[in-house]
Amino acid sequence: MTNLPLKGIRVADFTWIGAGSFTTKLLADFGADVIKIESRERLDSLRLSRPFKDGVSGVNRSGYFADRNTSKRSITLNLKHDKGQELARQLIATSDVVANNFTPGTMEKFGLCYDAVRQIKADIVYLAMSMQGATGPHHRYLGYGLTIGALTGLQFLSGLPDREPAGTGTNYPDHIPNPCHAAFATLAALRHRRRTGEGQFIDVAQTEPTVALLGPAVVHHAVNGELSTRSGNQRLPAFPxxxxxxxxxxxxxxxxxxxxxxxxxxxxxxxxxxxxxxxxxxxxxxxxxxxxxxxxxxxxxxxxxxxxxxxxxxxxxxxxxxxxxxAADIVCSDPQLQYRGHWVYLDHAEMGSAIYNAPPFRMSQSGATPVSAAPLLGEHTDDVCREILSLSSVEIETLRCVGALT
Missing domain, CATH: 3.30.1540.10 (formyl-coa transferase, domain 3)
Structure with missing residues (x-):
């Protein structure tokens, strides 16, 4: 597919788990060359997350991981190795975007903080999407979708009256507010760079897009001084x-x-x-x-x-x-989703034919399906080293022997 709107954009993708991976999936499905930097020593948790194809576990068999990583390429680097860090810097030099969703301080350990990356590529768009942002009294706190939902009040408002907070049944912040806001910010920064030549540091605090979901409750307290509580499915004054x-x-x-x-x-x-x-x-x-x-x-x-x-x-x-x-209704018998071609089946190197979500919007001049299935762990290491880093087969094998490539 040659007419995808982000064709020609390259992303050095250090993200993992939910929100970060979904952010870069949105870019990849519309043509960006997203290169997922992984480690065999510390796997992306989603690779070990259910459901597994045919009920057989394995690092390449997670349906959760697969749906969040379509259209990407995977390389495995050892970022604790000096030569592994050098390979990451070489990749960054050819990239337009660097993305991570680590706790602040993690990229610094690898020598890949924004200031260091800007020395490599002055106009880089650097996306950091930690739980609480890069600064502030809680910026080093670790968090996932569940804790983000709790800290922002989403958990408190979810459930039945007079019962404990039930939450949304999934890590909702990972799936909707945070990846979408991060992707929008990245696209805005790329447009700014195209117009001015200037890069950007994008500091997404994942709590803040989630807070945006609670507009009525926030306004009710700010204006009336009253606290909204759990109301199940009721939304007064609408009734029934x-x-x-x-x-x-x-x-x-x-x-x-x-x-x-x-x-x-x-x-x-x-x-x-x-x-x-x-x-x-x-x-x-x-x-x-x-x-x-x-x-x-x-x-x-x-x-x-x-x-x-x-x-x-x-x-x-x-x-x-x-x-x-x-789920069975949605996949097999929802006429609207079927009409819009929402479900697509792609051939995965290990799982075979597997189901994926198409992007949740359509563009008149571009395709509307993922470009390829999710990558195997390290599937494209050699390809990326040859095509982008201009390494020979001997050099690649040497780097693998010394532990820079895994």
């Missing part, structure tokens, strides 16, 4: 607003009524006892006052419906509704 049972085992539908007109349309489809049509309940405040009764009555009506049929019926009259899908 929740998940209701449907016919069949573990079958559910989400319904969100944001206006009095929607309430009338909902009753037109569901029917239900006459008291639901009392004048007081035609207004949102009246429904909220009797929310427990109304939720129970709606649940009785939805139990007799097939979830898909009910969603179609409600959508047809302007009521926001969605089937609660599981």
């Amino acid at each position: 607003h929740g998940v209701f049972p449907c016919a069949g085992e573990d079958s559910w539908i989400a319904i969100a009524v944001h206006s009095d007109a929607m309430w009338g349309a909902l009753l037109g489809v569901l029917g239900g006892p006459a008291w639901l049509r009392e004048p007081a309940l035609s207004r949102q405040d009246g429904r909220v006052a009797r929310c427990t009764e109304i939720d129970a009555a709606i649940a009785i009506e939805t139990r007799s419906w097939d979830a898909q049929a009910l969603m179609d019926s409600l959508q047809s009259v302007g009521v926001a509704a969605g089937v609660v899908r599981n």
